[in-house]
Amino acid sequence: MTTGPWSVLENAGPWELGEGLRATGGGFVAVDLLAGRLYRLGSAAPDAPAVPVASVPFPLGAAAPVEPAAPVEPAGPVEPAGPPGAAPSGWIVAAETGVALLGGDGTLRWLARPEDGAPTAMRMNDGVADPGGRFWAGSMAYDGTHGAGSLYRVDHDGTVRAVMDGLTTPNGPAFTADGRTMYLADSPHGVIYRIPVDPASGELGDREVFARVAAGSPDGMTVDTGGCLWSAIWGAAAVHRYAPSGDLIEVLPVPARQPTSVCLSPWPPSRVLVTTAAYGLGAPGRADGHVLVAETSARGRPADPFRLAQGGGARD
Numbered sequence: 001m002t003t004g005p006w007s008v009l010e011n012a013g014p015w016e017l018g019e020g021l022r023a024t025g026g027g028f029v030a031v032d033l034l035a036g037r038l039y040r041l042g043s044a045a046p047d048a049p050a051v052p053v054a055s056v057p058f059p060l061g062a063a064a065p066v067e068p069a070a071p072v073e074p075a076g077p078v079e080p081a082g083p084p085g086a087a088p089s090g091w092i093v094a095a096e097t098g099v100a101l102l103g104g105d106g107t108l109r110w111l112a113r114p115e116d117g118a119p120t121a122m123r124m125n126d127g128v129a130d131p132g133g134r135f136w137a138g139s140m141a142y143d144g145t146h147g148a149g150s151l152y153r154v155d156h157d158g159t160v161r162a163v164m165d166g167l168t169t170p171n172g173p174a175f176t177a178d179g180r181t182m183y184l185a186d187s188p189h190g191v192i193y194r195i196p197v198d199p200a201s202g203e204l205g206d207r208e209v210f211a212r213v214a215a216g217s218p219d220g221m222t223v224d225t226g227g228c229l230w231s232a233i234w235g236a237a238a239v240h241r242y243a244p245s246g247d248l249i250e251v252l253p254v255p256a257r258q259p260t261s262v263c264l265s266p267w268p269p270s271r272v273l274v275t276t277a278a279y280g281l282g283a284p285g286r287a288d289g290h291v292l293v294a295e296t297s298a299r300g301r302p303a304d305p306f307r308l309a310q311g312g313g314a315r316d
Contacts, residue, residue, distance in 0.1 A: 003252055003272065003294050003295065003296045003297075004294050004295035004296070005294060006254060006255055006287075006292045006293070006294045007046045007292065007293050007294065008046070008255075008286060008287050008290045008291075008292060009041070009044075009046055009047075009048060009050070009290055009291040009292070009293060010046065010047070010290070011047065011048065011049045011050055012030070012039070012041055012048070012049075012050040012290055012291035013050070013276075013278075013289045013290035013291060014278050014284065014288070014289030014290055015032035015035070015275070015277070015278065015289045015290075016032060016033075016034050016035060016277065016278055016279050016289065017032060017033040017034045017035075017260065017277045017278075017279045018030055018031070018032055018033075018260055018261070018275035018276055018277055018289060018290075018291065019031050019032075019033045019061065019062065019126065019220060019260050019261050019275055019277075020033070020061065020062035020063060020126060020127075020220070020261055020275070021220065021261040021262065021263040021273055021274070021275045021291070022062075022063075022064070022128070022263060022303035023263055023264070023265060023266050023267075023300060023301075023302050023303055024065050024302055024303040025065070026042075026267065027040055027041055027042045027043060028040070028041040028044070028263060028265075028273060029041070029053065029063060029303075030050075030261070030275050030291065031060050031061065031062060031063065032060075033059055033060060033061055033125075034059055034279070035055075035060075036055055036056040036057060036058055036059055036060045036095070037052060037054070037055045037056075037060065038052070038053040038054045038055075038060060038063050038091070038093075038102075039051060039052055039053060040053050041291070044265060044271040044273055044293045046293070050291070054091075054102055054106045055106075056093075056095060056096075056102075056108065058095060058096035058123075059095065059096060059123045059124070060093055060094075060095045061093075061094040061095060061123070061124045061125045061126055061127055061137065062093065062094045062124075062125075062126050062127035062128065062137065063091040063092070063093045063094075063102065063127075064091065064092050064127065064128060064129040064135055064303060064304070064305060064306050065090075065091060065129075065303065065305040065306070066090050066091055066092050066101065066305060066306050066307075066308055067305045067306075067307055067308075090102055090103040090104045092111075092129070092135050092154065092306040092308075093127075094124035094125065094126070094127035094137035094138075095124055096113070096123060096124065097113045097114070097115035097116045097118075097122055097123065097124065097139075098110055098111065098112050098113030098114055098115060098116070098124065098160070099111045099112060099124070099127075099135065099137060099152065099154055099160050101308075111154060111158045111159075111160050112159075112160035114139075114150075114152060114160060114162060115139050115150075118148070120141040120142075120143065120145045120148050121141065121142045121143070122139050122140065122141055122142070122148065122149075123139065123140065123142060124137055124138070124139050125137070125138045125139060125140045125149070125169065125170060125171065126138055126170065126171045126172060126173075126220060126261075128172070128173055128174065128175070128303070128304070129303065129304040129305055129306045130173075130175045130179050130182070130197070130199075130202075130304060131175060131177060131178065131179035131199070131304050132179050132199050132200075132202065132307075133156060133304065133305065133306060133307030134153055134154060134155055134156065134202050134306070134307075135153070135154040135306040136151065136152065136153050136154070136173050136182075137151075137152050137154070138150065138151050138152070138167060138169075138170025138171065138172075138173075138184075139152070139170070140167075140168065140169045140170065141168075144168065144169065144188065145168075146168045146188070147165075147166045147167070147168060148168070149166075149167040149168055149169060149170050150162050150164060150165045150166075150167060150170075151163055151164035151167060151170055151173075151184065153202055154306065155202065156307055156308060156309040156312060157309050157312040158308060158309075158312040163204055164184075164204070164207075167186050168186055168187070168188045168189060169186065169187040169188050169217075170184060170185065170186060170187075171184075171185040171186075171187050171218065171219050171220055171221070172184045172185050172192075172220065172221040173221070174221040174222050174223050174229065175197070175223065175304075176223055176227060177223070177225070177227075177301060178199065179197060179199040180196065180197055180199055181194060181195070181196060181197065182194070182195045182196075182197050182204070183195075183210060183221055183223070183229050184207070185217075185218035185219065185221060185231065187217040187218055187219055187234065188217060190212055190213040190214065190216075190217060190218065191209055191211075191212055191213070191218070192209075192210045192211045192212075192213070192218050192221070192229070192231060192242075193207040193208065193209060193210055194207065194208055194209075194210035194246070195207040195208075210229075210242070210246045211229075211231075211240075211242055211246050211248065213231075213233060213236075213240070215233075215235075215236045216233040216234055216235040216236025216237075216238065217233065217234045217235055217236075218231045218232075218233060218234075218240070219231065219232040219233065219234045219259065219260045219261060220232050220260055220261025220262060220275070221261075221262065222261075222262055222263055222264055222300055223300075223301075224264050224298045224299060224300055225298070225299045225300065225301065226298070227244045228241055228242060228243055228244065228249070228298070229241070229242040229244075230242075230262045230264065230272075230298075231262065232259035232260050232261050232262045232274055232275075233259060234258050234259065234260060234277075235257065235258060237253060237254055237255070237256060237257050237258075237259070238251050238252060238253055238254060238259070239251075239252040239254060239259060239262050239272070239274060240252075241298075252272075252294075254274055254276070254287075254292055255285070255286075255287040255292065256274075256276035256285065256287040256288045256289075256290070256292060257276075257281065257285070257288060258276055258277040258278075258279065258280075258281070258288065259274045259275070259276050259292075260274075260275045260276060260277050261274070261275045262274050263300060264296070264298050264299060264300025265299070265300060266299060266300050266301055266302045269295065270295065270296050270297060270298060270299050271293050271294065271295060271296065272293070272294050272295075272296040272298065273291055273292065273293050274291065274292045274293075275291055276288055276289055276290060276291070276292065277289060
């Protein structure tokens with residue numbers, strides 16, 4: 001695998017906790033998680049601006065485009081910011097204590113808030129849609145309580161179901177192109193799981209350990225067109241690339257201490273993009289908190305959309 005030198009996207013950051021980098025609509029989207037902001041990058045050019053798409057007054061973990069159009073209504077203070085971005089039908093977002101529909105005009109409506117009232121203060125973390133059009137998102141405790149987090153699945157009718165408990169900081173998930181395999185990291189434990197998925201129903205099989213990370217923590221992930229898994233490694237200034245067998249086949253050093261998510265461009269020219277975090281760093285470096293980009297020979301897939309069934313939607 002050939003990967004060129006890293007460039008810093010000077011206009012994409014600095015963000016306290018950049019996350020959720022996805023390729024969609026001919027460009028890319030990412031979040032500044034703790035600031036509750038969704039951004040769009042029209043390209044991976046070093047001078048590409050990060051245009052605000054929407055802002056919410058609570059943590060925003062991840063977003064996926066929605067199809068078809070999902071009618072939404074205001075349900076609380078939401079500050080529209082900038083153009084609607086790549087998905088005219090809006091977004092499904094993992095935010096605050098649940099999952100919501102975020103309209104192209106910035107309006108918000110909740111599907112469910114399953115972490116409201118939890119014994120430990122919780123927030124949603126990473127999330128992604130699978131090739132079958134379901135949305136998956138994890139939750140975690142603010143104080144990092146072990147085992148307090150869960151993985152949720154959002155079905156086509158908008159129903160939010162807990163499908164895995166006992167996690168600490170779930171990251172990913174990432175799916176193979178056929179939707180039959182999910183990769184899910186539990187970051188503080190340094191483990192990436194491989195889990196079979198029934199693409200028709202979304203039901204999960206038994207998980208197995210796919211890889212263990214000795215230095216740093218596995219964070220956001222993506223699967224390339226060759227079936228290899230890429231994982232940003234928080235605290236190790238690196239991105240790992242794994243063969244489908246689980247063998248670590250490449251370690252890509254990055255010029256930022258806390259890489260958080262990784263995305264491969266589906267369009268030429270081939271690029272790998274990485275979000276990073278300045279969170280907790282007393283003296284952030286030039287790249288910390290920015291989006292990084294490098295040339296690569298690998299190619300990714302566009303982000304899968306969440307497919308909302310006719311009549312499905314919010315049920316505050």
